[in-house]
Amino acid sequence: MQTQAELLKHIIVTESLGKSVSTSEGTLHILSSIDLIINCGESIAIVGESGSGKSTLISLLAGLDTPSNGTIILNGQLLTGMDEDGRAAIRNELIGFVFQSFQLLQGLTALENVMLPLELSGDRNARLSAAALLDRVGLSHRLAHTPKQLSGGEQQRVALARAFVTRPSILFADEPTGNLDSKTGEYIIDLLFELNHENNTTLILVTHDQVLASRCQRTIKLDSGKIVSN
Template identity: 55%
Template sequence: MTEPVIRAQDLSKIVQSGDAPLTILDGVSFEVGAGATVAIVGASGSGKTTLLGLLAGLDRPTAGEVWLGDTALNGLSEDARAALRRRWLGFVFQSFQLLPALTALENVMLPLELAGAGDAAGRAREWLARVGLSARLSHYPKQLSGGEQQRVAIARAFCGEPQVLMADEPTGNLDGATGAEVVDVMFRLNRERGTTLLLVTHNAELASRCARRLSLAGGKLIGDDAVRESP
C-alpha cells in the first residue's frame, strides 16, 4: 500500500439510548492509501455513515484515533479540524446539498471563495465543464435534473483538489442509468487526479467498481477485501 492518507485505529462510538449505552462502532481499524478506491458496505444501522463522519472529523470517537496524513484529529479544535477538512477532503451526499438560491456556477464557486482561492469563477467553470455541465452554469438547482445536481455536487467536491473524496450513498436518489453516469464521472476524476475515493453505498454495482471493500456488521469491521485492481 502507498503511504496512508487515512488511518483509523480502534475506532469506537458509543451513544446513550434511553437508559442503556448503544455501541455504533466497535474497535474498527484500517488504512487507506493515496489514490485508492474503497467501498464501505453493510446493512442499514451497521455504522457506515457514522464511520464516515468520524473519518472526516465531523464527530469525535468515544475511543480510538483517526489520522489524515500524519495529523491526528482527536487533539484538534473544531476550527483546526474544519481547516484540515478544507485542505484534505471533498464531500458528495445522497441529497446533493446544493444551495437553492445559488446557480450551479455559484454553488461550485462558494467553497473556493470561502477558502480565499484565486479565480474561483474560472476554476468552477473548468470543473463544471469536466462533469459535462458547461451549458448549465446559470441554472438553479430546481432547474436541473437529479443527475445534473449530483454532477454539480461532484464538481464542487473536486474543485478544491482534495486528496480524498468521501461520498455517502452518492447514487441513492438517482435512477440506475443516471447513477451509472455519476459513478463514471467520479471514477474518471479518480483516474485523472489520483484522488482517493471512499464511498458508503448499498449499491452492489458501485461497490464492485472499487478496488477494495470494507464490510461492517453490528459496528464491527467483518471484512476487508481486495475486490479488483483500481479502474
C-alpha cells in the same frame, strides 16, 4: 507504532476506533474496535446493512463527528487530537464530499455553488476554475441555473464538480446514486471514477450497490458496528 513515512503513505489510519451514545435504554455502541489503514489514492467501498455504522464511520474519518475512543491519523496528523477549528481546517484543506441528497445551496446558481469552496479559501480564479470543471462534467450550458431548475442527475454533477474543484486529497461519497434512476446513476458513477482517476484522489464511498462496490479496489464490510471483512 508506525513510522512517519508509513503514516504519509497511509492517508488514514485508525486504531481501536469506537463511537457510543447514551440512550434511555442504556449505552448504544455504534462502532467498536475499528482498525483501518487506507493508502493514498486507494478507492474503498464501505458496505453493510442499514444501521451497521457506515455513515458514522465516514463522519468520524472526515472529522465531522468525534469518537468515543480510539484514534484517527489523517494525512500524518492526529485528527482526534484537534478541536473543531482544527478539524474544520483540515477538512477545508484535504477533503471533498458528495452526498445522496446533493446538498446544493438553493439560492445559488450551479456556477456559484461550485465557486463557493474556492471563494471561501480566497481563490481569485474561482469563477474560471468552477466554469472549467462544470464544462468537464457536461454542464457548461447550465451555469446560470439554480438547483430547482436542474434534474437530479444534473444536480449530482454540480455536486461532483464542487467536490473536485478544490482538488481534495480525499473524497467521501455517501450513497452518491441513492436518489437517481439506474441509468443516470451509472453515468454519475462513471464520471466519479473518471474524476477520481484524473485527480489521484483517495475515494471512500458508502453504498448498498454491490456493482458500485465492485468497482473499488477494496471493500470494507461492517456488521453491527464492527469490520467483518476488509
